[in-house]
Every structure is written in C-alpha cells, then in structure tokens.
Amino acid sequence: MHNFTDLLCRTNEELARIDPMVMNLVVAKAIPSLAHIEIDRYCRWADRVAEGASRWLSSVEAEFRKTPEDWDNDIHMFRLGMLSQFLDQALGIAYKESHRELKKVSYTDPNDLFLTGVIDTRRGTCGTIAELHLALGWRLGWPVTLTKSWWHCLLRFDNGQVVWNLETTDTGRGAFSCQTDAYIMQRDDIDPEHVRSGSDLNTLTPRQVLGVFVGSRGRHLWDTMKIQEARKDFELALTLYPQSRVYRHMLRQCDLYDGASITLQTMPFEPRAPGKAADHLFASNSITFGANFSEDATKTNCDTTQGLQLPAQEARGFKAGDANLRRYVGNDSTNAADPTGLAPRTEAGSRAILNKEIARFKGRGWKFAANLLQHFVDKKGPTGYTLTAADKTEVMRESEKLVKSAICEAIWDNKDINCGNLQGSSIRFNEHVRWVPTGLAESALGTGHGAVASERVQDANDAMFYAYAGADLKIEGKIIKATPMMTRPGRVYIQFDVEAKVTISDNYTFAPEGPLGSRLWINEYAAAHYLQEKLKPSPYKRFNNTVTFTKVYRGLRSDQIHGFAFHRDRPIRSR
Numbered sequence: 001m002h003n004f005t006d007l008l009c010r011t012n013e014e015l016a017r018i019d020p021m022v023m024n025l026v027v028a029k030a031i032p033s034l035a036h037i038e039i040d041r042y043c044r045w046a047d048r049v050a051e052g053a054s055r056w057l058s059s060v061e062a063e064f065r066k067t068p069e070d071w072d073n074d075i076h077m078f079r080l081g082m083l084s085q086f087l088d089q090a091l092g093i094a095y096k097e098s099h100r101e102l103k104k105v106s107y108t109d110p111n112d113l114f115l116t117g118v119i120d121t122r123r124g125t126c127g128t129i130a131e132l133h134l135a136l137g138w139r140l141g142w143p144v145t146l147t148k149s150w151w152h153c154l155l156r157f158d159n160g161q162v163v164w165n166l167e168t169t170d171t172g173r174g175a176f177s178c179q180t181d182a183y184i185m186q187r188d189d190i191d192p193e194h195v196r197s198g199s200d201l202n203t204l205t206p207r208q209v210l211g212v213f214v215g216s217r218g219r220h221l222w223d224t225m226k227i228q229e230a231r232k233d234f235e236l237a238l239t240l241y242p243q244s245r246v247y248r249h250m251l252r253q254c255d256l257y258d259g260a261s262i263t264l265q266t267m268p269f270e271p272r273a274p275g276k277a278a279d280h281l282f283a284s285n286s287i288t289f290g291a292n293f294s295e296d297a298t299k300t301n302c303d304t305t306q307g308l309q310l311p312a313q314e315a316r317g318f319k320a321g322d323a324n325l326r327r328y329v330g331n332d333s334t335n336a337a338d339p340t341g342l343a344p345r346t347e348a349g350s351r352a353i354l355n356k357e358i359a360r361f362k363g364r365g366w367k368f369a370a371n372l373l374q375h376f377v378d379k380k381g382p383t384g385y386t387l388t389a390a391d392k393t394e395v396m397r398e399s400e401k402l403v404k405s406a407i408c409e410a411i412w413d414n415k416d417i418n419c420g421n422l423q424g425s426s427i428r429f430n431e432h433v434r435w436v437p438t439g440l441a442e443s444a445l446g447t448g449h450g451a452v453a454s455e456r457v458q459d460a461n462d463a464m465f466y467a468y469a470g471a472d473l474k475i476e477g478k479i480i481k482a483t484p485m486m487t488r489p490g491r492v493y494i495q496f497d498v499e500a501k502v503t504i505s506d507n508y509t510f511a512p513e514g515p516l517g518s519r520l521w522i523n524e525y526a527a528a529h530y531l532q533e534k535l536k537p538s539p540y541k542r543f544n545n546t547v548t549f550t551k552v553y554r555g556l557r558s559d560q561i562h563g564f565a566f567h568r569d570r571p572i573r574s575r
Contacts, residue, residue: 057086
C-alpha cells in the first residue's frame with residue numbers, strides 16, 4: 001500500500017498506474033477523523049462494483065450499435081452514460097440532498113470531500129461522485145480523469161481524439177449529462193483565459209488530480225478554522241496543480257485572514273468567480289488514468305448480464321426528440337423485449353437464459369438454488385418441490401447465521417426472559433425473513449432491495465438469496481444451557497445454546513416485485529417472469545417448498561441481543 005510521501009515522489013506515468021481511490025484515501029487518512037479507514041475494504045468494494053458495471057455494459061452495447069446517431073455516433077459517450085446510469089439505478093448514488101439548494105457549502109465533515117462519504121452513505125458531492133466515476137473508469141481501463149470549472153468537479157474522458165465532460169451529479173431522472181467544453185464554458189460563464197491557462201476544463205494529469213485531493217483536504221481545514229494547516233495544503237496543491245486559479249485564490253484568502261483577521265465565510269461551490277487567470281500556458285496534458293490501455297481493453301466481454309433501463313442523453317432523448325424510453329417496445333418492455341430492448345422474448349430464449357443460470361449456480365456450489373430453478377424450468381411446479389438430503393444439509397448450514405439472529409429477536413420479544421432465567425426458557429419466532437446477496441457485484445439490485453425491505457431479520461448469503469430471497473421462518477425451541485462468562489472484572493455476559501425446531505417455507509414465484517418492478521431489470525428474473533406470467537397458457541407454475549429440521553445452535557451470547565446491558569457483575573435487561 002502506498003503512503004503519501006511515496007505518491008508525491010511519483011511521476012505522472014507512475015501515478016497513472018495507481019488506483020485513484022488509493023490516492024484519494026491516502027490523502028484522507030491524514031485527517032484525524034478518517035485516520036482509521038481501511039483502504040483495502042473500499043478498494044474491494046470498487047472492484048465488485050466495476051465487475052457489475054462491466055456486466056451491465058456488455059448487456060446494453062447492442063443498443064448503441066442499432067442507433068448510434070442517438071448517441072452522437074460515439075461509443076465513448078454511450079459508455080460514460082451507461083456507467084452513470086448504473087451507479088444511479090443499481091447503487092442509488094445521488095447528490096447530497098441537503099446541498100442541492102445551497103449557494104454556499106461549509107465542508108466541516110471530511111466525508112463530503114472524500115470517497116468514504118459517497119461509498120458509505122450513497123450520497124455525495126460533485127467532487128466525490130466524479131472521483132467515484134474516476135475510480136471505476138480506471139478499473140475499466142478508460143482514459144478518464146477529473147477536470148475543474150472553478151470549484152466544480154467533473155469526470156473528463158480524453159483519448160486524444162474525443163473529449164467529454166460527464167456531469168456526474170445530474171442523475172435521478174433516467175438521464176445523464178455528457179457535455180462538450182463549449183457547453184460548460186457557456187453554462188458556467190468561464191473566461192477562455194481560464195481554459196488557456198490550464199486551470200479550467202483541462203485534462204488533468206495524475207499529479208494534478210493528486211493536487212485536487214490535497215486541495216480538498218485543505219478546504220476541510222479552512223472550513224474548520226485551521227488556517228495554517230489549510231495554507232500548507234493549498235501550497236502543496238498548487239505545487240502539484242500550478243495552473244489552478246482555485247488554490248491561488250485560497251492562498252490569497254489565507255493571506256487576508258492572517259493580515260486582517262477577517263471573518264471566514266463558506267466558499268461558493270458554484271463554478272463562478274471574479275477575476276482573470278494569470279496567463280500560464282502549459283503543454284497539452286497527454287497522460288491520464290488509463291491512457292496507455294488499448295481500445296480493446298476498454299471493451300466489455302462478460303457472459304453474465306444485468307438489465308437496467310437505458311438512460312436518455314440530456315436534451316437529446318431518442319429519435320425525433322422522444323424521451324419515452326419504452327415507446328419503442330409499445331410501452332411493454334417486460335413482455336416485448338430482451339434486456340437491450342431489441343427483440344421479443346421467446347420461450348426457448350428464456351429457457352436458455354435460465355439454463356445458463358442453473359449452470360452458474362452449480363459452479364458456485366449453490367446446489368439447492370440450482371435444483372429449485374431446474375424444477376421450475378422442467379415444468380414440475382404444480383407438484384411442489386421436495387428437498388433432497390443434500391438440499392436440507394445445505395439449508396441447515398447456510399441459514400444458521402440468520403436463525404441465530406431470529407432467536408435473539410425472539411428472546412428480546414419475550415418480556416418474561418432476562419439474563420437471570422435464560423436456561424430453560426422457551427423461544428418462539430414466526431416472521432417473514434430475508435436473505436440478500438453478499439456484494440453489489442453479485443446483485444446490485446438485490447442489495448438495494450434488502451436496504452429498503454421491511455423484514456427486521458436479514459442476512460447476506462448468496463446461496464440463500466437465490467434459493468429464497470424472502471421466506472417464512474418459524475422457530476420453536478428452548479434454551480438448554482446458559483453459562484455466565486466474564487470478559488473483564490465487572491463485565492459479564494451469558495453464553496447459551498438453543499435446541500430448536502426450524503421450519504422454512506417459500507412460494508417460488510417470479511412476480512414483478514421490488515421498487516418500480518425493478519427485479520425485472522435483472523435479465524434472468526425477467527426471463528423467468530415471462531415464462532411464469534406472460535406466456536399464455538403457461539406450464540411454468542409457481543410452487544411451494546418447505547423444510548423442517550431440528551438443530552442445536554451453540555455459542556449464542558446475551559450481548560448479541562439488543563437491549564441486554566451489563567450492570568456490575570450480572571447482565572440485566574434494559575427497556
């Protein structure tokens with residue numbers, strides 16, 4: 001892992017090969033409140049998201065080939081828009097609502113300036129959302145970087161022939177905004193001198209991008225009244241990005257504060273500011289992140305696809321100015337189109353998609369999920385599905401974490417149970433529960449649905465997600481052993497075992513559920529939905545499956561139960 005000094009010593013060519021997310025978070029860690037962040041964890045998250053975005057791109061590029069004129073005959077602009085739409089629809093990334101109507105912003109929370117905030121909360125600023133696009137574009141091998149319009153930050157694509165500026169905060173309307181320099185200059189009232197000087201709307205080199213990250217840290221220090229520390233960061237930012245009029249302006253603000261003790265005001269984040277830029281002409285920036293990747297390296301080639309709705313390019317729509325994204329399939333995209341909206345669904349095509357999914361499940365070791373889907377494809381629905389011994393063993397193993405969580409909830413629900421009478425107490429639980437995927441790359445939409453689902457007991461488990469997603473869980477059990485354990489003097493918890501009869505029931509169906517029917521954005525789910533709901537008459541019936549087993553769940557702890565607190569030498573119940 002790189003440290004800050006190492007980054008400062010690197011050339012542009014060397015920095016271009018370093019993950020921009022690493023650069024961003026290394027700078028962030030110098031802020032005390034962010035010193036604890038685990039950079040590897042965020043990078044792994046970005047890796048999974050990039051894989052999911054790659055699958056999405058591979059599923060929709062046929063749309064560009066069919067009508068390239070709708071996208072300015074430029075595959076690069078199309079791909080930028082698809083990435084923006086993926087983050088918008090699948091991950092729910094959006095501009096921070098509390099900033100939307102503000103004329104000035106005070107960045108006292110450093111998470112608003114670094115990638116930690118947009119990843120942890122799914123809400124970001126112009127800087128952090130553009131930086132997230134940069135980190136993902138780097139993983140996809142695209143020649144992308146950042147560019148500035150005064151304080152405002154955009155993602156910039158520049159392959160030496162084509163230049164696009166992606167307004168990464170302009171989402172949430174089923175559209176995206178990908179603009180030329182001329183458009184941004186007119187919109188933001190940028191003086192051409194600011195562009196000639198290298199300050200605004202230039203393709204920033206990796207060292208300049210590092211300067212932007214350092215400048216963001218300086219902005220946080222300025223807004224928290226740490227003026228001398230902010231000055232050092234603005235000086236360093238200007239060293240890395242000497243063309244920037246922003247950092248020159250901020251150093252003048254520091255001088256004014258030191259000389260006249262002025263009252264600090266929050267800085268405008270709108271991309272306008274008075275004054276002229278100094279005439280510092282620099283050679284064209286030819287080195288960007290990903291610039292050394294070949295054109296072939298930017299093409300997606302993934303077998304698994306995920307169907308999200310295509311966005312409309314802002315102010316363009318589709319042909320003839322029509323912004324209705326479903327009119328080309330008679331406003332029936334579920335029944336009349338494949339994930340790219342190019343061909344009607346058929347029984348044979350849908351079965352082929354599901355057979356491929358069955359093979360994938362088996363390859364990942366999710367045998368129960370594969371058997372359920374095979375039962376559906378084989379048109380055996382009306383008879384229900386009887387679990388095999390191997391299925392039952394898999395369910396007992398994979399459901400253990402969620403069942404333990406349900407047991408803890410059942411104990412809390414029973415007001416007669418406390419830590420003094422755990423042993424021998426009966427446990428009953430009967431609710432709908434939910435399994436979600438373990439990561440965004442496996443199913444970004446499944447992860448999103450779990451975040452808004454009503455079930456209070458959930459667990460991340462891919463095998464159970466594809467077998468059940470949601471299911472009815474019934475538990476009848478008894479605490480058979482309870483042992484006080486001491487972690488340190490004055491702090492005690494109870495470790496206990498539970499013998500339980502567990503029943504999991506599910507109705508295997510492919511109803512168009514999820515927000516706005518969004519499960520149908522998933523190609524495999526939409527194929528099964530077509531077979532079950534749209535094919536007339538349909539032999540692909542929904543069916544029930546139920547499994548019941550008895551198991552001893554060991555090693556549960558009273559401190560895992562919400563509301564059980566420690567008091568002197570014995571844990572008690574708090575309400």
